[in-house]
Amino acid sequence: MLDKLHEECGVVGVYDHPEAANLVYLGLYALQHRGQESAGIAASNHAEMRLEVGMGLVADVFDPARLLKLLGPLAIGHNRYSTAGKNELINAQPCMINYAAGSLALAHNGNLVNAQTIREELAGKGAIFQSTNDSEVIVHLMAQAKAETFVDRAAEALRQVSGAYSLVLMTKTELLAARDPYGFRPLCLGKLDGAYIVASETCVMDLIEAEFIREVEPGEIILINDQGVQSFFPFKKVATKNCVFEYIYFARPDSFLFGEYVYTARKDMGRAMAQEIPADADLVVPVPDSGVVSAMGFAEESGIPFEMGLIRNHYVGRTFIEPQSQIRDFGVKLKLNAIKKIIAGQRIAVIDDSIVRGTTCRKIVKMLRDAGAKEVHLRIASPPIRHSCFYGVDTPNEEKLIAHTHNLEETRRYLSADSLHYLSLEKMMEVLKNGEKKFCSACFDGNYPVPITDKKPDTSQIEMFGEPS
Amino acid sequence: MLDKLHEECGVVGVYDHPEAANLVYLGLYALQHRGQESAGIAASNHAEMRLEVGMGLVADVFDPARLLKLLGPLAIGHNRYSTAGKNELINAQPCMINYAAGSLALAHNGNLVNAQTIREELAGKGAIFQSTNDSEVIVHLMAQAKAETFVDRAAEALRQVSGAYSLVLMTKTELLAARDPYGFRPLCLGKLDGAYIVASETCVMDLIEAEFIREVEPGEIILINDQGVQSFFPFKKVATKNCVFEYIYFARPDSFLFGEYVYTARKDMGRAMAQEIPADADLVVPVPDSGVVSAMGFAEESGIPFEMGLIRNHYVGRTFIEPQSQIRDFGVKLKLNAIKKIIAGQRIAVIDDSIVRGTTCRKIVKMLRDAGAKEVHLRIASPPIRHSCFYGVDTPNEEKLIAHTHNLEETRRYLSADSLHYLSLEKMMEVLKNGEKKFCSACFDGNYPVPITDKKPDTSQIEMFGEPS
């Protein structure tokens, strides 16, 4: 059984830079929002490949002494999102293996939907697995591939897997970047002083001052070695299915992906909300930080004043443990506080990016009422999430999704809001300019572009959102 | 010589709650923005007092096991701001001592200006000092006081010191809160289920769901023991001198202090800027997070569109160490990134709360220009800082203050801005409603309300601001 079907991660690769591991470290730091569970870097000096991984934030896992162990001009890195339980370090990436053709390291963002099936087939032939993550089947398929070159082996392996992957692979001397034919997850290419950089988001390029060249195409494999950069399209062409949640929640607002800046897409969705689902309110207040940009769009379009009436404590750290207390559950109060003076007596339009379970949202409504809000109108900058994602987003089981089990009015009552409206799928796709041709909407409408081969897992995991994270 | 004259800190005290240390822990967590160098809690179960201190964030210093050592219904805590060097743990607070009248623990926010002089006198009589911080003289003066009661000893000691202090003191059975006659630093009183809470800011009350009663008055000593709450005014009455920087930068926007919400004061200053120092710009862009609220005020008042064109990476942690790199200095890029699409081709009014050295501000201007800004107009939501603070803010030496060494035009040229304007002292005080009667303006105009008795220290310290912290 695969414990960790669902995860959202960040990947970075650097080819031919004297400080490759340092650049990967900085890149992972810029991608920290994509995963905080573990961080790892593999580096090669052409003669030897070395791996360092650890649990926690990039800055906690790596110090200068540890980075100094990662010598060589070639490196890849990975941030992993934190899910519950199970032998975590074993699942940290990059995963590094030795096989007949030498050493190989892999960093994978996305989720395969036939990994369990392939795994069973491989195991039937005597293959051994170290981790419980789906990425390991890719290296097994490469080890068993009949093809001879690195690219061909990778293509042969990737043709056998279904689902979402944006990945970087390295041997001791070559770097390879690949994106699944649907292009669920982002991946981009950049250049820095003759070195090549691959990363999940363009904010990496900005930080290290690399030049952004272009996005890796859906279905493209890019090989970077001493021959330069080569591009391959070894897969059958299919319709693009970018993950719209990258815009809604995951990606940094300063990143450019799927042909647009996240900030722009997010703000446009806010404006669209003001058109489609206006609110009769005195103030627009975002749930920080994920609701801020769309709230700004909503406020601008509606003309309702914008106020940061909910203040976020940015010192919330991984290590904070709420003390065993008889008093009360502090919950969302540890992260957010409402400013009474702003809220009291007002009709508040609260803007959040999405609702998953609804538990946190309910607490926020209560917090606003406790601060004296006269009315609380929830406006959600995405459609209701009614279905689990199997392409790399860690949604809970459907029965835990409030929009799956409750209709709009039931949800509103559960949340104790005076009104509740979601941006419609149609409007969202319109805002994204014929978005229906380009984006996956499975979590909203259940139209899964890639069939789920594996038995649907029991995703009794801590879900990713539903908490203001 | 006193190494650490200047620091900004947070204090919390709890009287008569079964989970006093847990509440102090939560309170320190809410006050984390006031100091990240060290955290400490002293607790008493009436029979014994115990102290736990450590370097780092509250959540890193304390785990449940360590909190369990801090038993009893009485506790105080302290967060300290990070300055450079020197035996740091020795200077962490609360400081706990044993003297003839028993055990005593002290947590102090503020800075004394005659500590060095008193220290030399006490040492001449054989007193021994453990730390290099100014707070230690207070406990020495209490140990040598002739008076008999706790309050009288505290008053006798505090009458001998000059400068800024908002402090909490505890014996094994009593809690005392005191604020200097000028009231430089904030301090407030609250109540929770029969227990009393004292804290630097009201955000503590919000988090632990205590009822905010009132601010401790300048010059007031509050004693809390089994007789209830008693108030004393043992000092000569003087004009109030609240620190306006609490509004400008330090305090959390959701805190209420000096009679107003920080958020409101900050936004009003933004509006005032739009009136006094408007900008001919296409966009208002704040330097996050400290410039956001005043930028919103500026945008509203001026009608210029507001955009979050600079995105902050909130995963910047204490432990991040920039790798030894031949490449470049990443500096401010690790914290901020400009969104090209928003900035490019625009005339940007950049709003920041203040300028200290100017080095960071200069990098931000450069970042905006690199992102394609057509013009960069700096609008600063406070007057030029021309003088060091000796009352608890860790400003650098005057010669390192850009506004001390450069006039407005020189500063603008140094920062490479197209225009630069500061909110005037007069306008700021007007916004604060006769603020000149209530606020200290020493850092702007050099009018020090309390004479500096000690030799002016060589404050070759890492300054607090000047970096977007």
Add this chain to the structure above:
Amino acid sequence: MLDKLHEECGVVGVYDHPEAANLVYLGLYALQHRGQESAGIAASNHAEMRLEVGMGLVADVFDPARLLKLLGPLAIGHNRYSTAGKNELINAQPCMINYAAGSLALAHNGNLVNAQTIREELAGKGAIFQSTNDSEVIVHLMAQAKAETFVDRAAEALRQVSGAYSLVLMTKTELLAARDPYGFRPLCLGKLDGAYIVASETCVMDLIEAEFIREVEPGEIILINDQGVQSFFPFKKVATKNCVFEYIYFARPDSFLFGEYVYTARKDMGRAMAQEIPADADLVVPVPDSGVVSAMGFAEESGIPFEMGLIRNHYVGRTFIEPQSQIRDFGVKLKLNAIKKIIAGQRIAVIDDSIVRGTTCRKIVKMLRDAGAKEVHLRIASPPIRHSCFYGVDTPNEEKLIAHTHNLEETRRYLSADSLHYLSLEKMMEVLKNGEKKFCSACFDGNYPVPITDKKPDTSQIEMFGEPS
């Protein structure tokens, strides 16, 4: 290439005890002398298998919280000896894998001589390796085995490997112990309140108060499951080749193995030395701790007084780092000190268990001379080590063995001893009662009972002995 051909380790297994992991922990603690590099425990509650490994001593790797994660009545554990370099945690054991038949954990003491060859064959068929240690080939062979039962798969796998192994294997519900046909390394079976215990040495049984049942036989596989204990002999019968170095140095003196107590064997060798290589000396002084028992035998037999003239500092810890010093190399002085009053003016017979490189021995001779010894006569309780071991002892390359590169007189001169004699191989085997029929003597005479299939590795490792460890 296999980096870590050579290692000496300790293994423990427990079947059907409610505190299996706790017992394994105590057992590893009793076997700490067999390996200090890493420690690990795998446990199963029949439904799930969990692994915890770490670098360092058992007591440093495990605390009660970590042990609590290791639930279930079935557990195995492993201590590994510290060698230099290379991704150490990856090589720590037990190794736990998932394959078609489920989960499997392995702890291995010994060294395989055809692991590299098998590894290359497996890799050729697409197998992936995580570690660089030889034990991993065993689990690969089990994963690819055609047989169906656990024992048959294990036998099929073990029939393909050559060399030394005493190992414990577990599935989620069964425990298996196996010893190679030559029986190089020890392994014993015990019983505690209905539970079964397998361990490298009997000192484990003594500590946990288990009843020692018998040694596992060379070539025997023992399966323990809900059917009880079953014994299998699936290998071709060969002459036993116990490692005599277990008596000379490795095993604890209070352990019983290869049919005798280590203490007794060691003392008998000391007596034999007094007969074969007497010394004209005033005092017998052991190199503590490994030379103490044989020195007692030597003293008793020769009638020469016995004195602990060299005192050992038992606080030498793993973490001690000699400070970067311009002064001198402290070397052996950190561990041993000579008592001048005892040594001065005396003719000393120094008894040590063996000589490997000779560097430490030379420093001890110098230390005794500095303390005033009139004469220093070295008597070594084993024959000259002239050949590398490939069956689990981490000897250096032959060219680093002093007895390989120097004859007796040259060695004596190098060590600056007045005389030097080794116990002869013949005498040693005589003391061990027809030992030549039962013991491996390859390191003394080069007669390797199992041919070395793999290319002889470049064992540029830190050797195990040659330092008083």
Add this chain to the structure above:
Amino acid sequence: MLDKLHEECGVVGVYDHPEAANLVYLGLYALQHRGQESAGIAASNHAEMRLEVGMGLVADVFDPARLLKLLGPLAIGHNRYSTAGKNELINAQPCMINYAAGSLALAHNGNLVNAQTIREELAGKGAIFQSTNDSEVIVHLMAQAKAETFVDRAAEALRQVSGAYSLVLMTKTELLAARDPYGFRPLCLGKLDGAYIVASETCVMDLIEAEFIREVEPGEIILINDQGVQSFFPFKKVATKNCVFEYIYFARPDSFLFGEYVYTARKDMGRAMAQEIPADADLVVPVPDSGVVSAMGFAEESGIPFEMGLIRNHYVGRTFIEPQSQIRDFGVKLKLNAIKKIIAGQRIAVIDDSIVRGTTCRKIVKMLRDAGAKEVHLRIASPPIRHSCFYGVDTPNEEKLIAHTHNLEETRRYLSADSLHYLSLEKMMEVLKNGEKKFCSACFDGNYPVPITDKKPDTSQIEMFGEPS
């Protein structure tokens, strides 16, 4: 109240060596047996004094990076013995303070008997105490001294305290060593390449290859500064009272102190036992390590064969925590194991250095009987301990001393021994050559040479011995 009246510690001081802190570190390492609770070093480069202390073994507290912070040619260090509870780090030494004359650091071995009284007097005058250890009064007395020079201030302070002290004191430029008039604790002086070394035991000189010059005399103060070494005798002359327990248990056998090697004294006591309290036994077996040398003396003198029938596990570490177990209490088995083959059927004379509570000794007798001993005859190499020590040894309250509450026959019965005999006080003093003129015997006969001024403390502490430590 003083919590920690009793402790045994090690001190080191180095004057004028470029690597002073490194040498102190090595010295503390050689003295690790004298205290394992905490370790600390203060160093001065003449301009600044810096202190580093931590809980645990020297090698765990200090790594090269931390030693590098301790610059300068002058340093002192301290190891402290582990007692239970109470804010330990606060009590770690050296203690470093600032007073009128500058900085001062102190490391103290011994115990003062009027510290509480002085402390109360000082507190009455307003003095503040940081720690609960008695050493702090010495620095207070120095701070309040009227004299002007360092030596005179030290003498003035030390004349006011009673009890045991061997101490090193340093200013930024001078080193001072002092020993109380009775000379309870050892202290010696050495020289290394022009630098001077002061240490508790001579084993420090051996390790760092310093030349041992002489012991510091009882009542002597030695000042070392740029004028060289000066000696002062500022105290009234009294009869010497060396602590005989340094020979019996504390000091390393390779150290020379009180005019003799510990090894020699210990062995002579063993011989004397064979004369005074022989045993009708087949074997002499020591309780390792503290009973080994006297057992050798006993065996030699009696002619009874000597065997190491009890084997000690030297990997017992500070961090080992016995797992929460329903099974049994492992207790002494974690440290010792009996070899059945040696013990079974024999009449064993067991030699231990002393008996305190008797609980451990009782377990050892049981362990020997479980191993098959026919008879167990206890022979103790010191007289019965009937009284608490107040001069630096952490004995428990009298009522916990088995020899205080039980007569010889009752003790024997409690221990389940076939016979029990202690070396008599008279015989011990005879062995020590008119020892009664030179040694304190208070713990045996209650003749306290220095009256205990303080209220006798409630020493409900974990006692030091009584466990084979």
